[in-house]
Amino acid sequence: MRRFQAEDTEAWNAFVDGSGNGTFLHDRRFMEYHSDRFDDYSMIIEAGDKICAVLPANRVKDTLYSHGGLTYGGLLFGESMSAELMVETVSALVNTLRADGFKHLHYKSIPHIFHQYPAEQDIYALVQHGARMVRCDLSSAIAIGRSPKFSKSKRQGVTRARKAGLQVEESTDFGAFWHILSERLIEAHSAAPTHSLEEIEQLHGHFPDQIRLFVALDGEHIKGGVVVFDCGPVVHVQYMATTEDGRRDAALDLITSHLLETVCSDKSWFNFGISTTDGGRILNSGLARQKEMFGARSVVFYQYELEIS
Structure with missing residues (x-):
């Protein structure tokens, strides 16, 4: 496990493009447009000489955010990422962050509608390590x-x-x-x-x-x-x-x-985006109702926090 470097850009983008849960928002060309606002601390996880996961992330003091400038971040991975390997990956990530002086991991999970196929083993692994849900936003999407x-x-x-x-x-x-x-x-x-x-x-x-x-x-x-x-x-x-x-x-x-x-x-989906404010605590009912009149129904965007002791 190592930090992303500029020379990794091509390999990063190719991996994201072939992943099961990444989108073009995780392409470095998209992430770099606001790079001056964030202290990048993205990670690359390798098995042997091959990338098995990447983590778009930025550092704010002793907290790692994945990612502060993106609607959703989290670990991006492909079909070779088993549940068992994900548990091991999160364990290695926690150990690395601890060694690097981090106290907290703030994790914006990727909503299931953006997955090419089911890809929620990261959530299980995080919760197994003690993560708790700290924010829940409500979006509205049409199932085409x-x-x-x-x-x-x-x-x-x-x-x-x-x-x-x-x-x-x-x-x-x-x-x-x-x-x-x-x-x-x-x-x-x-x-x-x-x-x-x-x-x-x-x-x-x-x-x-x-x-x-x-x-x-x-x-x-x-x-x-x-x-x-x-x-x-x-x-x-x-x-x-x-x-x-x-x-x-x-x-x-x-x-x-x-x-x-x-x-x-x-x-598969047409997503209108969230209708919540104040960290997800307040629902703009009128806005949500307008989206529901198009046939959209609720999809939640979860964020988690893991204390690194």
């Missing part, structure tokens, strides 16, 4: 082809958008959409997007097939847009926003319907 249908009001919204003449197209004009998104976030939450325009354009340059923007157009005017991240079995909604006219004409209902019928046709 298996979830409840759109509510009556959402179906009416799609019809209203079509009658208004809106058309959905894929776009690369992130600048125009970021203007709409930023205005809405300031009005609603006095906040800014997680990614700046420069950052999202940089990331889109690295991952043009994974980071995609879809807009509802009235002629040449954008009335609303959705940025999605293609995470293997999951299409994840990263940003949604409309103009006032777009909200009246149900632009987001139309875009969501379009995505489910086209982009998501060969996917």
Whole structure:
């Protein structure tokens, strides 16, 4: 077990790409966009001369976070990782962190919908070593082809958008959409997007097939847009926003319907993201209800903490 070094980048990315629970968010090109904000302490676990797991992580004093800059982190591994080997891997990780002076491990587990196949042996191994769940966020996801249908009001919204003449197209004009998104976030939450325009354009340059923007157009005017991240079995909604006219004409209902019928046709899940704040303690019921009206139902995002004594 050793720390990640820059010369490991190609091998790291290849391993993540072939893993059973990693997504492009764990690719070093994605992680590096905010590397100046985090003290990287990612780990590589090897069996013989082959990588058997990697851990995206950063250090904050005596706590290792996996990962502070990612929605989910945790150990990434492939089909060769048995339950027994995972228990041994976590034991070795704990011993290494203890020797390196860490007192705590904060672990953001990867929700099951992002797994290519069942891959939760890391949770068992952590709990066996004394980890406890310290945070639970609630997300909402549509099981493609298996979830409840759109509510009556959402179906009416799609019809209203079509009658208004809106058309959905894929776009690369992130600048125009970021203007709409930023205005809405300031009005609603006095906040800014997680990614700046420069950052999202940089990331889109690295991952043009994974980071995609879809807009509802009235002629040449954008009335609303959705940025999605293609995470293997999951299409994840990263940003949604409309103009006032777009909200009246149900632009987001139309875009969501379009995505489910086209982009998501060969996917398993369409994830809207979390509806919780204050460390998962407060549920935004109205937001969750809106997602449920599209047929989405609850998926939890767990975080664990392990004391290293």
